[in-house]
Amino acid sequence: xxxxEQNPLFLSMQEGKNYTIYCNYSTTSDRLxxxxxxxxxxxxxxxxxxxNGAVKQEGRLMASLDTKARLSTLHITAAVHDxxxxxxxxxxxxxxxxxxxxxxxxxxxxx
Amino acid sequence: xxxxxxxxxxxxKEKRETATLKCYPIPRHDTVxxxxxxxxxxxxxxxxxxxxxxxxxxxxxxxxxAQQFSDYHSELNMSSLELGDSAxxxxxxxxxxxxxxxxxxxxxxxxxxxxx
Numbered sequence: 419x420x421x422x423e424q425n426p427l428f429l430s431m432q433e434g435k436n437y438t439i440y441c442n443y444s445t446t447s448d449r450l451x452x453x454x455x456x457x458x459x460x461x462x463x464x465x466x467x468x469x470n471g472a473v474k475q476e477g478r479l480m481a482s483l484d485t486k487a488r489l490s491t492l493h494i495t496a497a498v499h500d501x502x503x504x505x506x507x508x509x510x511x512x513x514x515x516x517x518x519x520x521x522x523x524x525x526x527x528x529x
Numbered sequence: 530x531x532x533x534x535x536x537x538x539x540x541x542k543e544k545r546e547t548a549t550l551k552c553y554p555i556p557r558h559d560t561v562x563x564x565x566x567x568x569x570x571x572x573x574x575x576x577x578x579x580x581x582x583x584x585x586x587x588x589x590x591x592x593x594x595a596q597q598f599s600d601y602h603s604e605l606n607m608s609s610l611e612l613g614d615s616a617x618x619x620x621x622x623x624x625x626x627x628x629x630x631x632x633x634x635x636x637x638x639x640x641x642x643x644x645x
Contacts, residue, residue, distance in 0.1 A: 451634070461572070461619065461636040506571060514585045515560065515623065517634065519571040 420445045420511050424520030431497050432528055439492040439523045441507035450490050451508045451517065452481050461506065464492075497527045531555055533622050533637035541643045542610050550605040550640045554622030560584065561603040562634070563595060566617040578603055579625065610644045617641050 421444040431437050441450070449468055453461040465474045467483035467490060474481050478501065480493045490507055504524045508517040534553040542548050554561050560579045564572040574587035578597035589595075592610075597603045607614060618641075621634045 453636075458617070458641070460638045463633070463635070466633055508572075515562070515577065516574045516585050516587060517562075517564075517572075518574070521571050 420447065420509060420518045422507060422509050422518050422520040424507055424523055426523060427521055428524050428526075430526045430528060431494075433498055434496050436496065437494050439494075439505055439507075439525075441490040441492070441509075441520055443488045443490075443509045443518075445512060446485070446488075447509045447512055449510045450483055451510075452490070452492055453506045453508060455504045455506060455522070457504075464505075494525075497525075499527050499529060501525060502527045533620055533635050535618075535620050535637035535640050537640060538638065539641050539643075541645060543645055544610055544612065546610050546644075547606065547608045548610060548642060550607070550618050550620075550642070552603045552605070552620030552622075552637060554601050554603070554620075555624075555635055558622035558624045558635075559601065560623045560625060561597055561601070562621045562623075563589075563603070563605050564619040564621065566619060566639075567613075568616070570616075572619060575605070607642075612644050615642060615644045 423442045452464040465481040470485040472483045478495045483490045504522045506519050506522045508519045536551045562577040563575040566572040575589040576595050577585045581597045593607050595605045617639045619639045620637045623634050
């Protein structure tokens with residue numbers, strides 16, 4: 419059974435600092451997704467990573483995928499307060515289109 | 530651009546009552562998924578439908594049922610509601626990509642169900 423682990427679960431950082439969120443998964447998968455969720459809101463798609471070595475960047479966020487290590491990272495550069503949210507990675511279960519989510523990383527960026 | 534529409538946005542029910550949640554996928558999307566997110570939890574897959582047939586099933590209680598209709602909208606029916614059913618219920622849709630996979634998922638805004 420596919421398991422997805424994120425760490426850290428809670429992250430408090432200062433504006434302007436850099437940090438990385440890690441997502442490990444237990445079985446082979448074709449696709450990995452990163453989502454952002456604000457409190458009580460929907461899941462906003464950030465990145466879809468489809469192949470080994472994939473790297474995508476959008477603003478201060480950059481995501482990468484290493485399928486051999488079964489590891490994805492979400493790197494935050496020069497954090498700003500607006501990035502405060504919960505970030506989820508999700509992996510497609512092999513043989514189905516079901517997404518298995520990590521527990522989420524609650525990010526708080528302090529001024 | 531059209532998004533995934535869920536209704537209602539909020540729903541308050543008493544224990545043992547029934548609830549029906551509706552989901553209207555993006556036009557031309559043929560697959561619908563339902564997820565349940567408890568307070569402070571990650572979303573958990575409940576059930577999915579492809580071309581009006583159930584395609585996968587997760588940790589959906591027997592008290593819940595769902596279907597996809599001819600216009601591709603889907604409904605999640607929940608009976609004998611329990612306090613623990615209080616959660617955000619998300620619907621997502623996708624379009625199948627052959628020979629496998631899809632073009633990505635789009636999530637709706639969710640229905641917040643509160644059972645009192």
